[in-house]
Amino acid sequence: MSTDARTPLSFRSVLIANRGEIAVRIIRTLRKLGLEACIAHHAIDKNTPAVAMADRAVEIEAASPVAAYLDAAQIVRAAGTIGAEAIHPGYGFLSENASFARAVVNAGLTFVGPPAETIALMGDKIRARALAAASEIPVAPSAIEDDDPAGFVERVRALGAPILVKPAAGGGGKGMRIVRDLSLLDDEIQRARSEALRYFGDGRLFAERYIENPRHIEVQILADAYGNTVHLFERECSLQRRFQKVVEESPSPSLTKEQRSNICAAAVGIAKVSGYCNAGTVEFVCSDNEFFFLEMNTRLQVEHAVTEMITGLDLVSEQLRIASGQALGYGQTDIRTTGHAIEARIYAEDASRDFLPTTGPILALQVPKGAGIRVDIGVAQGQTITAAFDPMLAKLIAHGPDRTDALEALRAALAGFVLLGCKTNCAFLRRLLDDADVRRGHMHTGLIAESPSLLREPKVSDDTARKLLAAAALSCREVRDAAEAIPAMHAEMNAWRN
Amino acid sequence: MHGEIEMEHLFTIGSEEHLIWLARRRNVFQLSHRGSETPVSLEQCSENICRLNTGEASDVIALAVRGDTFYVHLNGETHELIYRNVISRFETKSARTADDVVRAPMPGTVVHLPVHPGDPVTAGDAVVVIESMKLEMVLRAPRTGTIKSLSMAAGDKFERDTILASLEPLVES
Numbered sequence A: 001m002s003t004d005a006r007t008p009l010s011f012r013s014v015l016i017a018n019r020g021e022i023a024v025r026i027i028r029t030l031r032k033l034g035l036e037a038c039i040a041h042h043a044i045d046k047n048t049p050a051v052a053m054a055d056r057a058v059e060i061e062a063a064s065p066v067a068a069y070l071d072a073a074q075i076v077r078a079a080g081t082i083g084a085e086a087i088h089p090g091y092g093f094l095s096e097n098a099s100f101a102r103a104v105v106n107a108g109l110t111f112v113g114p115p116a117e118t119i120a121l122m123g124d125k126i127r128a129r130a131l132a133a134a135s136e137i138p139v140a141p142s143a144i145e146d147d148d149p150a151g152f153v154e155r156v157r158a159l160g161a162p163i164l165v166k167p168a169a170g171g172g173g174k175g176m177r178i179v180r181d182l183s184l185l186d187d188e189i190q191r192a193r194s195e196a197l198r199y200f201g202d203g204r205l206f207a208e209r210y211i212e213n214p215r216h217i218e219v220q221i222l223a224d225a226y227g228n229t230v231h232l233f234e235r236e237c238s239l240q241r242r243f244q245k246v247v248e249e250s251p252s253p254s255l256t257k258e259q260r261s262n263i264c265a266a267a268v269g270i271a272k273v274s275g276y277c278n279a280g281t282v283e284f285v286c287s288d289n290e291f292f293f294l295e296m297n298t299r300l301q302v303e304h305a306v307t308e309m310i311t312g313l314d315l316v317s318e319q320l321r322i323a324s325g326q327a328l329g330y331g332q333t334d335i336r337t338t339g340h341a342i343e344a345r346i347y348a349e350d351a352s353r354d355f356l357p358t359t360g361p362i363l364a365l366q367v368p369k370g371a372g373i374r375v376d377i378g379v380a381q382g383q384t385i386t387a388a389f390d391p392m393l394a395k396l397i398a399h400g401p402d403r404t405d406a407l408e409a410l411r412a413a414l415a416g417f418v419l420l421g422c423k424t425n426c427a428f429l430r431r432l433l434d435d436a437d438v439r440r441g442h443m444h445t446g447l448i449a450e451s452p453s454l455l456r457e458p459k460v461s462d463d464t465a466r467k468l469l470a471a472a473a474l475s476c477r478e479v480r481d482a483a484e485a486i487p488a489m490h491a492e493m494n495a496w497r498n
Numbered sequence B: 001m002h003g004e005i006e007m008e009h010l011f012t013i014g015s016e017e018h019l020i021w022l023a024r025r026r027n028v029f030q031l032s033h034r035g036s037e038t039p040v041s042l043e044q045c046s047e048n049i050c051r052l053n054t055g056e057a058s059d060v061i062a063l064a065v066r067g068d069t070f071y072v073h074l075n076g077e078t079h080e081l082i083y084r085n086v087i088s089r090f091e092t093k094s095a096r097t098a099d100d101v102v103r104a105p106m107p108g109t110v111v112h113l114p115v116h117p118g119d120p121v122t123a124g125d126a127v128v129v130i131e132s133m134k135l136e137m138v139l140r141a142p143r144t145g146t147i148k149s150l151s152m153a154a155g156d157k158f159e160r161d162t163i164l165a166s167l168e169p170l171v172e173s
Helices: A020-032 A049-053 A065-069 A072-082 A098-106 A116-123 A125-134 A149-159 A182-200 A257-273 A304-311 A315-323 A403-415 A426-434 A436-440 A462-474 A477-485 A488-497 B002-007 B086-093 B096-100
Strands: A013-016 A036-041 A056-059 A086-088 A142-144 A163-167 A177-179 A205-209 A215-223 A229-241 A244-250 A278-286 A291-297 A340-347 A364-366 A373-377 A392-400 A418-420 B008-013 B016-025 B028-033 B036-044 B049-054 B057-066 B069-074 B077-085 B101-103 B108-112 B126-132 B135-140 B145-150 B163-167
Touching: A013 A020, A013 A072, A020 A036, A020 A049, A020 A315, A020 A373, A020 A392, A036 A049, A036 A072, A056 A072, A072 A086, A072 A098, A086 A315, A098 A116, A116 A125, A116 A291, A125 A257, A125 A291, A142 A149, A149 A163, A149 A182, A149 A205, A163 A182, A177 A182, A182 A205, A215 A257, A215 A291, A215 A315, A229 A257, A229 A304, A244 A304, A244 A426, A257 A278, A257 A291, A278 A315, A304 A315, A304 A340, A304 A373, A304 A392, A340 A403, A340 A426, A364 B057, A373 A403, A392 A403, A403 A426, A418 B057, A418 B069, A418 B077, A426 A436, A426 B077, A462 A477, A462 B008, A462 B016, A462 B028, A462 B036, A462 B049, A462 B057, A462 B069, A462 B077, A477 B008, A477 B016, A477 B077, B096 B163, B126 B163
Parallel strands: A013 A036, A013 A086, A036 A056
Antiparallel strands: A142 A205, A163 A177, A163 A205, A215 A229, A215 A278, A229 A244, A244 A340, A278 A291, A340 A392, A364 A418, A373 A392, B008 B016, B008 B077, B016 B028, B028 B036, B036 B049, B049 B057, B057 B069, B069 B077, B101 B163, B108 B126, B126 B135, B145 B163
16 A cells, blocks of 8 residues: 555645654655754754755754753744745654743644644543543552542452552652552552651552553554544553663564454544544553553654555655645555564663663664665764763664564564664664564563573673684784784793694 | 884773784784784775775774774674773773883873882882973882882883883882
């Protein structure tokens, strides 16, 4: 199904309010559609591929590089200065900022994303959850103490074990208690309350059904302004570190056919009741037999590429067409998938040091090529990786006839990804893909945290060490000079000595 | 003895230390590592790509160097090696050994040796007078003790970090 090269869009020039790999990826589609690509960038990014590729670039200034990309007013002004007619926010930064979307529209420009009201609705987690519940979309059963303090304990008991009790005013995991045995519920509530008081000075509690070993599954949605809403199936994103995804795939290896159809229908349902328009993602938390609505992301996701690989659709192109007021032009049954796609995120970080971000110059860079391999990358050789931004450098996506093939292709692609000068998580990703549970598709969001052996760097073998030392010694001035300085006779004698 | 120490080089791969030496014999470099010797060579293919030959094995590697750090991509994995000279390893072994020696702060020539092995010295006494960058410099005893050995004679040239004089180790009381 090809949706490109149809009716011209309502804008000819698009400003990208983002950086790195996603800016490069958006520029690619703008090129394909014959649109002008403009980019607003901080000076620190002047020598990045996105700025080099863009047709026009405008500098934005702020106290810090990140602050520049968050300066909505300045970016809208920059679009005006450069003559852009639409703004694509990418992901992160201002992509889910309702007042930015409103400011773009108020300036007479097109915002490539849903309307500001939808962003605001989905950004309010309590309203979004209430909307889902009212639409009979499963949300994790919960009890808010404030609703009826006297009946709280009984309402919590009615949720059924296991239950997560947490401070209503809390965050960061403090004061959270998991109750697996309901006979201990009264004690646990008391303890949670005293911890809530101690940490937050507020003893009010909130409880919800706890999911053991949860999986993170999300559904890609596309909706136009005429009420046409389709899903592009699910993505499984259960492999996470520090609550951030590292490997994503589609289809999910853990859903039955029936579960897949139910979860996709629920996602379409929430998109429809919210009057959603443009690309969005509905996230769910799943157990073996249940799934609950978590939230809706009103933007393009980092991992959208796996969906593109299996559906053949260009999601950025679809976003631009929808923002331009065009109808989808196809229905659910027109969307077919082929094979399996898996993505690995390459981060500048040291897995053996608890994923501490790393920095350094890119001395050499070589990306893998091949059938079914896609590389979305935002950095180039000669550039220095700083701590100014999120440490994600690139995404490797592999597409194969089935999951085993895709995994093998991704593994090979990771081996062929060479970035010298700044430590990356590539070796960790290969160990992760080799994990027995990952290979079997038995994943949950705690898998990485529970597998410290994945983080450790194995000792190199003597044979590998010898090769590495030979390479280093032969390219080390001091070692070569010393070798040249030893008289031939002396070297001969040393050889005999052994 | 002294010459052999100078020939050896210390690299680290992760937290592991590797002591090697490289010699050139009949135009072939020989790498000595953990008791075995291997003929080695490196041919540059393109900017950062090389062919590495170690004994019978031949690998295409990516290689980049920055200061004392060597980045090598071999068999799908990137490794970092750091070059440290042999002396720095001995420094980290014991805090006290640093006080037992007088090291050359820069390359130069020995001008004069005011002490002899067996001489008692007080902390701060002149032990070696050197000339470096056309300046004369007095190297002094790091602590009170007895001179154990002097590695150079007047007129000898040395590299930075060379041990020029050693003191008898302190005896635990």
